[in-house]
Amino acid sequence: MNVVAFAGYSGPGKTTLVESLIAVLKLRGLRVSVVKHAHHKFDIDHPGKDTWRHRQAGAFEVVVASENRLALIREFEQPAALSVHHLIAELYEGIDWVLVEGFKSSDLLKVEVWRADAGKPARYPDDDFVVAIATDSPGQLPQTTLRPVLDLNDPDAVALWLIDNQERFVYRSEFYS
DSSP: OEEEEEEOSSSSSHHHHHHHHHHHHHHTTOOEEEEEOOSSOOOSSOTTSHHHHHHHTTOSEEEEEOSSOEEEEEOOSSOOOOOHHHHHHTSOSSOSEEEEESOTTSSSOEEEEEOGGGTOOOSGGGOTTEEEEEESOGGGOSSOOSSOEEETTOHHHHHHHHHHTGGGGBOOGGGGO
């Protein structure tokens, strides 16, 4: 499987780019998974539903499945600082691409998503794991770079760059154990 992270501060369009890339890669016949970091307490379950009631009763894990979907909800008794590698290990085998969003300090190769009008600093000058920059304002990058500069508004071109460079993104879990 190939793994690439999309990093940057809040607001430049990481989620929009990842969403577009999923569709583009899927149209090419590739199977795509996403690992997303949430900064705040979040819930995918709703009060009153069976799975919510099971969690409230104290279940450590609840797995719910139908013929179309499977969801695993795991409650940690103590806060757990899971790395992105722990989450990748949870994914189904046979995935072509894993698009990671929100682990900007991880040791994965990353495409930085940066917009000048977001008013946030760029990460690439100080992050050796950034291998490309996706932006809508290449002329306003705060520092010149030899890294590829991709058009943030052209997900087809970003996907083609990923596919053309996929050997760089092959995930080898033994490096992270």
